[in-house]
Amino acid sequence: MAPSVLVNSGNILPGPHLHHLSRRELSVNHTQAITLGIIAVYVVVIALLWNLPYVRWVLWPFKMLVIAFHEFSHAITSVLTGGRISSITLDPHEGGVTHMRGGKQAFTLPAGYLGSSLIGALLTFCGFNIVASKIASFVLAACFLLTLWWARRDWWTIGTVLAAVGVLVAGWFIEHGEGLRFVVLFIGVMSSLYSVWDICDDLILRKVNSSDASVFAKRYGGSSQCWGVIWSLISLCFMVCGILAGLAAFKQSFEQMEKDSKGFIPTKI
Template sequence: MYLPLADDIGSAFDYAVNALAKRSTGGDIEPFTISHTQWVTIYWIEGIIVLYLFTWNLYIARSVLFPLKLCAVACHEGCHALLGLLTGAKIYSIILDPNQGGSTRMEGGWAFASLPAGYIGSTLIGAALIFASFDLKASKIAAVPLLVHLLLVMFWARHSRYTMLFVSIPMGLIFILYIVAHGIFLRFLLAALGVMNGPCEYAPCYVETFC
């Protein structure tokens, strides 16, 4: 039976094992080259960066980018909540607001770890998405933990319809692009979301902790 995700992960592991085996035995390894697909991805990322710079606060364009901005904020807040949960905190809620900010309300845990987790975690998510966008299979694999992360954010934000709405928009786009045309367009969306996780680090987000 064909399982796309399992097969993709298996192929990635097989490639890594074969490459390590060749290196350990002194076998020939293909020299580093950039394929046409990877060049297209590089140009796309450069174009996205320029687009964000010139349209970040541009009338109408900023409304188009708004769901992507809140997706980055959701990743940010989700990282606060996840590390808080791992350090024993009780998560009360996650809320996103129209000013492209958000808040994570939690009690307990290690504040010194959960406070910077949003910035560090969302930056790592952005880097991982950009890295995965250079390959079709990698982008399909990366889309799964991203969807799980956003689902957790939706769970903690279940009392905020506004938050659930704007988190569900990028989730829907990811799901649609995953199944349409064998996911060939998914990597472009992941690259855009990955780049977005950089500038949105400066959104007015905060964490409320309670003793």
């Protein structure tokens, strides 16, 4: 029986079953739909917690980590463009500061926001799958502990960051890592949108002048608000790419993911 492919003037046209396959690959299954819903909830919840007095302390350890991603991105870009790092300081009250010598500021200044957004997109991608989230959790735990090295050292900071590491560890033991997947997804969403919330907070709500965007505007022209909006749009594009990649790469159901997870450092309460 001839295959369902039509040939016309040298062009190969897909038959009906190939059209069906294409539609199926681009569809969103039940598990992915739930993940997308959770991402939407995270966006709303984090936006509220970011701005509400007192309640926003819940985000403290995760905000510390995202600030660390921001500063690490500055530092890595500086080194890659010929600079040297003098010091890194992290403080959720005042933000982070990276003291650099040399490097190309046209790249190092936007690298903080764009780098943390790219990391967030990768974590969001991993959050679509349990095994990928397990792998990402090792990197996150290391970054949390490195954060303590540069962070302002007081008992509150130490305690909350260690508690966040504890949340990562606890996630391993919930349905073979299903809980861990949602923790990784939460951090990914927060890091992806950090530039949006922080730029809005600094440049629109509080009109702070000492931001990366304002320094970039002074050196290379334009306004800090303009560059802030551009970087925020790029960050949103990174996040969308992370979500689309997760939808394309991880089609497993909850049951299939749990079965796969049992073969990679299996754990369950």
